[in-house]
Amino acid sequence: MIVRRTITKDDISNMPKATFEGKIITICTDKDAERAVEFLSQYPVVGIDSETRPSFVKGQIHKVSLLQIATGGHCFLFRLNLMGFPKALIRLLENPDIVKVGLSLKDDFMALRRRAPFKEQSCIELQEFVKPFGIQDKSLQKIYAILFGYKISKSQRLSNWEAETLSPSQQQYAATDAWTCLQIYNLLQELHKTGNYEKEEVVEPEIEEKE
Template sequence: MIVRRTIDKDELKELPKTVFPGRIYVIQSEAETERAVAYLQSRPVIGIDSETRPSFTKGQSHKVALLQISSEECCFLFRLNMTGLTQPLVDLLENPAVIKVGLSLKDDFMMLHKRAPFTQQSCIELQDYVRQFGIQDKSLQKIYAILFKEKISKSQRLSNWEADVLSDGQKQYAATDAWACLNIYNLLQELKQTGDWEVSPLTATVSPTEEVIGNKISD
C-alpha cells in the first residue's frame, strides 16, 4: 500500500462518503451506561470522540454534551448532558487494559475533565501516531481519506448536541467519527505488522536523499 503524505481539498470533495456500518445506541440513563460500559470493558481497543454544543455568543461556553465510544460493530453515544460523566465511564477511561484511540484527545479530555476528575490510561493520539507512516495531515477527515479513499461528512459538526432528541444525521455523524478513529488505527496496525506499505515519494523539488520510501516501523 502506498501511504500518501497529504490530500488537497479539491480531491477530498470528489471522494465518496463513508458512514458507520454498525449499530448505534443512544445512552441517556445510568442503567444504560452500565450495560454499555460492561461491553466496552471487554474490548481491547475502542475509538472515542466527543461533541459539545457550539456557542455563537462571545463569552458563552457549554460543557461536553456527548461522548461517543465505538467498537468495530457498534457505537454508543453517551448523552453526558443528561447523565453526567458517571463512575462506569470514569472506570473505562482509567482502565489501562483498554486502548482508547482518538484525534485531538487533549481537547476531548480537557472538556471531559470539566465534568468529572479522572486519569485517562492507554490512549493513542492519531495526530502523532500517523506521522510514523509519513502522513502529514492532521484532520480526521483528511487522514481517513488518505487511507480509505472515502470522506467523512462534517455537515452536523455545529448542530445542537444538547437537543432533546438527536437527529439521525447527528447520530450517524457522531458514530462515524469515533469508529473512523478505530478504523484508522486498525489499518495502521495491520500495515505495521505486515510491513506492506510505502510512503509516497516527495515532490521533485526535494532531493532523493530526503525521500522516505518503504519506511517501516519497528516494534
Template sequence: MIQQYTHTIKKEDIAALPIEEFKGRIYVIDTTAEANKAVEYLLKYPKVGFDTETRPSFKKGQHYKISLMQISTEDTCFLFRLNRIDIPEPLEYFLRTEDTMKIGLSLRDDFAAMRKRTSVEPTNFLDLQKFVGKFGIEDASLQKIYAILFSKKISKGQRLTNWDADVLTDSQKKYAALDAWACLQIYNLLNEA
C-alpha cells in the same frame, strides 16, 4: 520497514470521494443503568474508537460543557449523553482502565472538555495525530487522514449542530458514531501496515 502513505490531500480531492457511512448499531445512552450495561459490553474489547461532541457556541464568552461521548467497537457505537447523565462512575472507570485502549484524534481538546465534568485521569489513550506521522501522513484532521487511507470522505455537515438537543437526529447519531468508529479503523489499518 513501516509503510508510507501520501503526506497530504487537498480539499477538492476529498470533495470528489464517495461518502463513508457507519453501518453498525448505535445506542444512545441517557441513564446510569444504560451506561453500566454499555461499559460492561465495552470492557470485552481490547481497543475502541473514541470521540466527543460539544454544543457549538456562537457568542463570544459563551461556553458549553461536553455534550456527548462516543465510544465504538467494530460494529457498535455507544453515544453517552453527558448533558443528561454527566460522567457516571461506570464510564469514569472505563476512561481510566488500562484494559482497553481508547483511540481518538486531538485528544488534548477532548481531555480539556472532560475536565469540566470530571477529575478522572484518562488512561490508555492513543492520539492518532501523533501516531500517523510515522507512516508519512502529515495531515492532522480526521477527514483528511481517513481520505488518505480509505479513499472515502467523512462528511462534517453535522459538526455544528446542537448536541444538547432533547432528541438527537438520525444524522447527528450517524455523524457522531462515524467519527469514533473511523478512529478505530485508522488505527487498525496502520497497525497492520
C-alpha cells in the same frame, strides 16, 4: 499501498462518503451506562470522540454534550448533558487494559474534566500515531481520506448536541467519527505488522546553479 503525505479538499470532495453501518445505541441513564461499559470492556481497543454544543456568543462555553465510543460493529452515544458523567465511563477511561483511540484527545479530555476529574490511561493520539507513516495532515477527515479513499461528512458538526432528541443524521455523524478513529488505528497496525506500504516520495524541486 502508497501512503500519501497530504491530501487536498478538492481530492476529498470527489470521494464517496464514509458511513458507520453498525448498531448505534444512545445512553441516557447511569444504569444503561453500566451495561454499555460492561459490553465495551470486552474489547481491547475502542474508538472515542466527543461533541459539544456550539456557542455563537463570545465568552460562552458549553460543557461536553456527547461522548461516543465505538467498536467495529457498535457505537454508544453517552448523552452527558442529560445524565452528567457516569462513574462507569470514568472507569473505562481509566482502565489500562482498554486502549482508547482518538484525535485531539488532549482537548477532549480537558473539556471532559469540566464535568468530573479522571486520569485517562492507554490512549492513542492519532495525530502522533500517523507520523511514522509519513502522513502530515492532522484532521480526521484528511487522514481517513488518505488511507481509505472515503470522505467523512462534517455537515452536523455545528448542530445542537443538547437537543432533546438527536436526529438520525447527528447520530450517524457522531458514530462515524468514533468508528473511523478505530478503523485508522487498525489499518495502520496492520500495515506496520506486514510492512505492506510505501511512504509517498518527496520530490525536491530542482535548483538551478548560478554560473
